Amino acid sequence: MNLLKGRLFSILIPVISVVLALIIGGIVMLASGYQPILAYTSLFEGIFGNSYNIGETVRQMTPLILAGLAVAFAFRAGLFNIGVEGQVLVGWLASVYVGVSFDLPKIIHLPFAIVTAAVAGALWGVIPGFLKARFKVHEVITTIMMNYIALYMTNAIIRAYMLAPGERTKDVKPTASLASDFLQTITDGSRLHYGIIVALICSVIMWFILWKTTMGYELRAVGFNQHASRYAGMNVSKNIILSMAISGAFAGIAGAMEGLGTYGYMMINAAFTGVGFDGIAVSLIGANNAIGIIIGAALFGGLKIGASNMSSVAFVPIELVDIIIALIIFFIASSYIIHWLSNRVNKGGKL
Amino acid sequence: MKKKFGALLSVGLAASVMLAGCGSDTSKETKGGKDKKDFKVAMVTDVGGVDDKSFNQSAWEGLQRFGKENGLAKDRNYKYLQSQSASDYQPNLQRLVRENYDLVYGIGYLMQADVQKVAKQKPDAHLALVDSVVENQKNVANILFKEQEGSFLVGLIAGSQTKTGKVGFIGGVTGPVIKRFENGFKAGVKTANPKAEVEVQYAEAFDKAEKGQQIANTFYDKGVDIIFPAAGATGNGVFTEAKNRAKNGKKVWVIGVDRDQYEEGLPEDVTLTSMVKKVDQAVFDVSKQTMDGKFPGGQVLNFGLKENGVGISSHKDHVTDKALKLVEEYKQKIIKGEVKVPGTDAEFKNFKVK
Structure with missing residues (x-):
């Protein structure tokens, strides 16, 4: 059983999971009368086939990386931040507000808009953090509820104060925009923007805070064992609030990517964007570490963009594509169970 | 453990190869019917989806009727792409334009900004937008209803x-x-x-x-x-x-x-x-005009009573x-x-x- 141990296997697990999911997805497609090989080649082409698809994949990755970081950061401190979705929305609105209402040179305007989004997301995260630290209200419940408050509040604000024709806000000023003609040209007109650089910088920041600072050490300690941390003289309440604030800030920046990059405005959202919820899966795939999250976001973003090619070329209905994506996540998630089981067995052997 | 994985893998692959063979037969059949005409038309739904019991569904019904009456092959000559979130609108529209569809519909005013952008990037593409208007764009037909x-x-x-x-x-x-x-x-x-x-x-x-x-x-x-x-x-x-x-x-x-x-x-x-509100009728008409080489680009088409674009339903027993x-x-x-x-x-x- 030693086979299931070691570094190689931990890399192999996600790969095997993806392959297994593709096979089962293929069987599902066959059973419903579609051609799996054509479907998978078109999926692959839809991700890497041409510069446009690559551009769109990277564009889709950008907010997913940040949402994944947000979920993972809270998770490291032992908190389940289901509220990333809401924090994305308030960050989005905040960034667009700054982008629309101020006239500043680009070098100030753009960072200002991103920082405002981070602050807005952080505030949205602090509220459940505070309730958790002070009153022991479970963060899963409060963050889910905060999602709804964020969705309807942002819609109401847009409708009341920022409405432009087409159920949306005005476009942000060019000085606050992440969009780039250069990137759009080299990717044949995709919506690729400079946000990917912001996302990568944030990944480094997350790694640095968690692993290279005292603060990060405390956060992780609280995540491992609150009681021990308290006994060791750490302020658990402060750390809970802090981790939710930083998590929310990442989520807020994810919103800014949509507001300043992909769209350049915010629309009235009839439903959640899904970025925050996908972020949970991304951080799970990435095992809550920065590099893993980038890879997870690439996988997720690729599948999302490739999916439409799959339904367009191989005529697989989008619902079936969703099933296959769900299978991939399912297998990756259950591979951790395999991992955990094998560890159990190995330990048992030693006793 | 490894062997088991391998076995599973090969069984799965074998099955998919075998059955994929069966699959391609049916596609040949549909190909046979296609040679009649090469006109290709497609639509992108908004987040409501193609079975929303409202205008997305109606538009798709119109497109299906158009396809059948002209002997076009479903999927190859006419099809729809479903959008799952607002961020899908543009990639979906782009994809259809890149697959050289002769006419691509954006269903619903939510897609206005996206249709505008794609139309600007691809001046040769023919697009149509339902329920909203893209101004000053010669390759977009705007469909409104009275x-x-x-x-x-x-x-x-x-x-x-x-x-x-x-x-x-x-x-x-x-x-x-x-x-x-x-x-x-x-x-x-x-x-x-x-x-x-x-x-x-x-x-x-x-x-x-x-x-x-x-x-x-x-x-x-x-x-x-x-x-x-x-x-x-x-x-x-x-x-x-x-x-x-x-x-x-x-x-x-x-x-x-x-x-x-x-x-x-x-x-x-x-x-x-x-x-x-006969979105199907409008989609049918605009598709037909485009097929006949009379794409109403840059125009705002108003479908009212006169154009049979609106009316009351056939169920009027209580009236x-x-x-x-x-x-x-x-x-x-x-x-x-x-x-x-x-x-x-x-x-x-x-x-x-x-």
């Missing part, structure tokens, strides 16, 4: 059939499109029955059935006996409330919107009639003959241009009953 004219007709029916002298209008979200419904309806009611009162309330949501039910409850309590909701899924709550009241023996009516909503009123049968006569009379007047139905609040103010 909702006020259809709403006027159901307003006539409501005005002449109300027993309490009170009718209600429930709007989805305040905006120019729903305002056309409201003002057309009000004008119709006043024309048929100048003394009738029209209660108006907006739910400010297209997807809140419970809110629709609440407003309907208030309206019916106030003595309203016919409600016309133009509110998407919010309107479903109005049907629920009307059916609840019908169960308790109180006869109230709902007027359906966008499609024939006769079935939504069953089994209590509370649908008086429906104001239909009295008197009301139907009135409908027919005004339909002709509108088509001839003798009556101009108001579409905005300002136009309604100046509207005089003829």
Whole structure:
């Protein structure tokens, strides 16, 4: 059983999971009368086939990386931040507000808009953090509820104060925009923007805070064992609030990517964007570490963009594509169970 | 452990290869039918999806009818792509344009900005947008409906059939499109029955059935006996409330919107009639024009009564003959241009009953 141990296997697990999911997805497609090989080649082409698809994949990755970081950061401190979705929305609105209402040179305007989004997301995260630290209200419940408050509040604000024709806000000023003609040209007109650089910088920041600072050490300690941390003289309440604030800030920046990059405005959202919820899966795939999250976001973003090619070329209905994506996540998630089981067995052997 | 994985893998692969062989046979068959014509047309749904019982579905029905009548092959010559979130609109439109579709529809005003962007990037592509307008773009055909004219007709029916002298209008979200419904309806009611009162309330949501039910409850309590909701899924709550009241023996009516909503009123049968917006007809017409080489790019096409773009549904058993006569009379007047139905609040103010 030693086979299931070691570094190689931990890399192999996600790969095997993806392959297994593709096979089962293929069987599902066959059973419903579609051609799996054509479907998978078109999926692959839809991700890497041409510069446009690559551009769109990277564009889709950008907010997913940040949402994944947000979920993972809270998770490291032992908190389940289901509220990333809401924090994305308030960050989005905040960034667009700054982008629309101020006239500043680009070098100030753009960072200002991103920082405002981070602050807005952080505030949205602090509220459940505070309730958790002070009153022991479970963060899963409060963050889910905060999602709804964020969705309807942002819609109401847009409708009341920022409405432009087409159920949306005005476009942000060019000085606050992440969009780039250069990137759009080299990717044949995709919506690729400079946000990917912001996302990568944030990944480094997350790694640095968690692993290279005292603060990060405390956060992780609280995540491992609150009681021990308290006994060791750490302020658990402060750390809970802090981790939710930083998590929310990442989520807020994810919103800014949509507001300043992909769209350049915010629309009235009839439903959640899904970025925050996908972020949970991304951080799970990435095992809550920065590099893993980038890879997870690439996988997720690729599948999302490739999916439409799959339904367009191989005529697989989008619902079936969703099933296959769900299978991939399912297998990756259950591979951790395999991992955990094998560890159990190995330990048992030693006793 | 490894061996097991390997075995599983090869079984799976073998199966997929074998069955993939079967799959490609059917595709050859469809290919055979395709050679007739090479015209390719496709649409991108908004987040409502292709089975939304509303305009996405209607548009797809129009496209299917167009495909069948012209002997085109589904999937290869006509198809739809479904959008799961707003961020999908642009990649979906781009994809179809890149697959060299001769005409690509964006269904719904939510896609306005995306259609505009794609049209600018791909000046050779032919695009069409339903329910909104992309200005100054020669390769976009804009499809609008004169909702006020259809709403006027159901307003006539409501005005002449109300027993309490009170009718209600429930709007989805305040905006120019729903305002056309409201003002057309009000004008119709006043024309048929100048003394009738029209209660108006907006739910400010297209997807809140419970809110629709609440407003309907208030309206019916106030003595309203016919409600016309133009509110998407919010309107479903109005049907629920009307059916609840019908169960308790109180006869109230709902007027359906966008499609024939006769079935939504069953089994209590509370649908008086429906104001239909024939997105399918518009999609059919524009596809046909484009196939004939007359793509109406840069134009704003208004589908009204004259163009058979709006009207009342074929389910009108509950409509009295008197009301139907009135409908027919005004339909002709509108088509001839003798009556101009108001579409905005300002136009309604100046509207005089003829």
